[in-house]
Amino acid sequence: MNRVTVVPTGFEVLLLNSFVLLLLTLLLTVVTHAIGPYHIERTLPRVGQRGTTVEVTIQGAVIDKPREIIFFRSGIQAVGFEKLPDLPRRIGLAHSAFIKEQIKCRFEIEPNCPLGEHPFRIRFGTEISSLGTFHVTPFPVIDESRKASDANNTLEKAFPVLPNVTVQGRLGSGSRGEVDLFRVSAKVGQRLSVEVDSVRISHNHYGDSEFDLAVRILDESGRELAANDDNPLHLQDPVVSLNLPYDGLVYIEVKRSVFAPRDTIYCLHIGQNRRPLVAYPPGGQAGTKQIITLLGDPAGDYEETIGIPNTTGLFEYFSDAPSSLSLQSSPYPNVLEN
Known part of the structure; x- marks a missing residue:
């Protein structure tokens, strides 16, 4: 039995390619329409403790009529949506987006909620927003970010905290050498584990280093006991853990690795937990x-x-x-x- 091989003509190949291109265009149009112009640009605060309810403000564009928030992981439910007044002046962003509208809701975090990052989208009837994220910590959260710029930039002014806490902090845009200092009671032989989330919780990246932070542990005289900038575990987000060598006070210093003239948000986890790498x-x-x-x-x-x-x-x-x-x-x- 003879086999016949049919070779398509150039016109038929062109027609097939045009049909495939049309299908891809239609698919892209459907996906783009589903997401539409609804963009999440900021979620504040960036972190909450498991087992608590956190009031959250979401800012962006065309987000003023939410139906629900869809989380990609279990453990968090968003309730109590409320539209807030638009910003007096919209904030333009380098990726051609802007922030104008804002909504408020409550994130109910279950006691057994998985730790770490929780991606979500807002549903608006038949459309959904771009992706937002929220982080869950095992520790109580305190907010240090609303302080004055020079409130805790020396050992004498260091912000006192107890271990096993997550601090929401902010380095301002005005000072090249701005640092945040925190004071913790020390007991000889006790473990102190410190982690900073900044790159992992940032709203956007433009190739600068504003979220690249470093951390140091200092003794009462300001002498360095331990330090970290980059590491294989968290890359640009620093992590350090040590056994304390004396009774007294130790200080945790958070600063930029490279100055960039923008506000830098971070979460500082201070604990007595084990920290394998x-x-x-x-x-x-x-x-x-x-x-x-x-x-x-x-x-x-x-x-x-x-x-x-x-x-x-x-x-x-x-x-x-x-x-x-x-x-x-x-x-x-x-x-x-x-």
Whole structure:
């Protein structure tokens, strides 16, 4: 039996390509219409404690008639929507968007809400907004961001806090050397773990370094006990953990790595929790329990038995820290080198 190969003509190929292009254009039009001009540009505050209700203000463009907020993870429900007055003057943004409208609602955070980042969109009838994010912490939250610019920029003026707290802070745009200092009681041998979220909670990035912060731990004389700028775990967001060497006071300094003339928001987690930096092995076979060695804590390495999710892919492991390690759920068992 002879086989006949039909070769399309140039016109037929052109017609097929035009049809495919038309379908892609229609699909893009449908998606664009679904999202429309509804843009979330700012969500304030950026963080809330699990088990609490937080009043949240969302700012953006064409967001004044929300029906509901759709969260991509379980644990948070938005209630009590209220339209706030428009900003007196709209704020233009470098990516050609702007902020004009604002709404207020309450985020009810369940006691067992997953920690970390919670993406969401606002639904407006048949349309949805661009993506917004909100973060959940295990610690109580205090707001330091409304202070005067020179309120806590020296050891003498350091803001007193208790351990196991998340501080919402802000570095202003006016001073090249602006720092924020916080004072914590120290006890010899006690662990102090400090993490800064800034890049991870920023509203937008334009290639500058305004969200690239550094942290230092200082003794009562201002001598440096520990410091971090960048690290493999959080990249540009600093993290440091140490065993305190004396009884008394220690100071936590937050500052920019590189000056940029913009306000910089951050969340500072100050705790006594363990802070591993690396897990080995970095995961295991899906649906099993795996003994994982956690490395990098100042008190030494330790082991945890971790349940590996049934679904393959990356998953977050928090332990008792405010931020996670990324582990892998694999369809295959581990083979480890001695």
